[in-house]
Amino acid sequence: MGSQSGPTSTEEKKGTDLETWKRASIANVPMEILEHVFTFLPREDRLRAMSVCTSWQSLLLSSQKVWHNQEFILKCTLEKNKKKKAELLYCFQNFGPHCQALSVKCRHPVQHSCKKMANQFNLFLKGLRMPELTSIKVYDVQMERSSKLVIKNICTTLTKMFAGQPPLKVFEMPSAHWPVNEGVEVLETVFQKSRNTLETLNIADYFWYFFDHDWLTTEVLTLNRLKKLSINLLHLTDESIVSLARARRGELTYLSLFINYVSEFTPRIRQESWIYLVEACPNMEVEFKIAGTVYKPSENIPAILDSVLPVCRLKIEIIEILRFQLQRPGYKMNIVFDHIRENFGQRIRSFKLSIPNNKEYFDQALVKLVRSCPRLLHVKVSASFRSERTAQKIDKIIAERRQPPPTSKGRRSKKVCTESHAVDNASLA
DSSP, rough: HHHHHHHHHHHHHHHHHHHHHHHTSSSGOOOOHHHOOOOOTTTHHHHHTTTTTHHHHHHHHHHHTTTTTTEEEEEEGGOOOHHHHHHHHHHHHHHHHGGOOEEEEHHHHHHHOOOHHHHHHHHHHHHHHTTOOOOEEOOOOOOSSSSSHHHHHHHHHHHHHHHSSSOOOOOTTTTOOBHHHHHEEEEHHHHHHTTTTOOEEOOOOOOOOOOOHHHHHHHHHTTTTTOOOEEEEGGOOHHHHHHHHHTTTTOOOOOEEEEEEEEESSOOOOOHHHHHHHHHHHTTTEEEEEEESSSHHHHHHHHHHTSSSEEEEEEEEEOOOOSSSSSSSOHHHHHHHHHHHHTTTTTOOEEEEEOTTTTOOOOHHHHHHHHOTTTEEEEEEESOSSSHHHHHHHHHHHHHTSOOOOOOOOOOOOOOOOOOOEEEEEOOO
16 A cells, blocks of 8 residues: 555646646736736836737736836937837837836936937927826936027927926926026926925036026925925025925925035035024935035035035035146045044945045045944945055945844844945046
């Protein structure tokens, strides 16, 4: 009896496994689960999946969940890529009605004064049909060198679109570099239509040059549900900051400050105004971005970075300055690092630095900064180091900090996620 039961049990087990495998086929996966899986795929993979079978094609064409969020990347060479243009048009026609959140990222070649990106964005908007859009993000379109006609067409299209669609909850258009008249016209339409719904406003580096900042701050203060604001620091005054604190008391959770020109003549905000805002919005996190021309960084960056601000993310990108002078003043970044460490060390979580420091090294000061900030998990540096070991030290500090806590058995995981961490040891000499 025992000798016969063994083979029979094995055969039965094999048959059971085969039946289980058949039932586990992809064709038997419920459409609800497939729809959820498709939401994680890039758009190109979703389009390929439509050719697998008619059921997948039907699901992808009709699903609102899959196409709820869409991201497009525009490049200067888009007009030469007919396949890419056809794909965009196909997506607009078939999936645009389902889209509620749109993200457009413009990619420019390195060291290229782009005149074509606005043309690509203009063509992009002409085919756009997204009647349910409530969130739009457009990054780095940079229109300052484009023709006035193209900029006017973009302005006309956007104002008509925002006026005829549901109110927006998110409007982000940093580094747009609008001329004053067209930029104001677009913002006026957004403010008028979405005054009671807009929660996120990102207009850092929105205008190409200065304009009447009183108008902008007045309009921003009328946004009744604003929670996240990104704006050029030069558009703010002591009065506008106090008014913002009163208008959004307890509601403003995120403030991103951008500035692209720092010198001893840059207007300063009084510390009392920042204190008033911080006390009115105690849960507010602050991101600070300095990207552009900076004169005497060791003196002017600490003056701009007020110690009372709850800065948790910091980006400093300094371009080469005073090339026409025989002697370029030193950066003295160790003074800047000490200021950051002493005033924001317990809060800062992200730090990015890009500087053409040539042979003016600051290895020890940078390592000390990273080591002294216990919550700092994201570091990206593009600079010259005296030693290659500097990058290795920083990498090691961040890797150890990202280690998960010991398990109940006292063992530590050796897996370290360094996806967002990069230290570039490239010399910019």
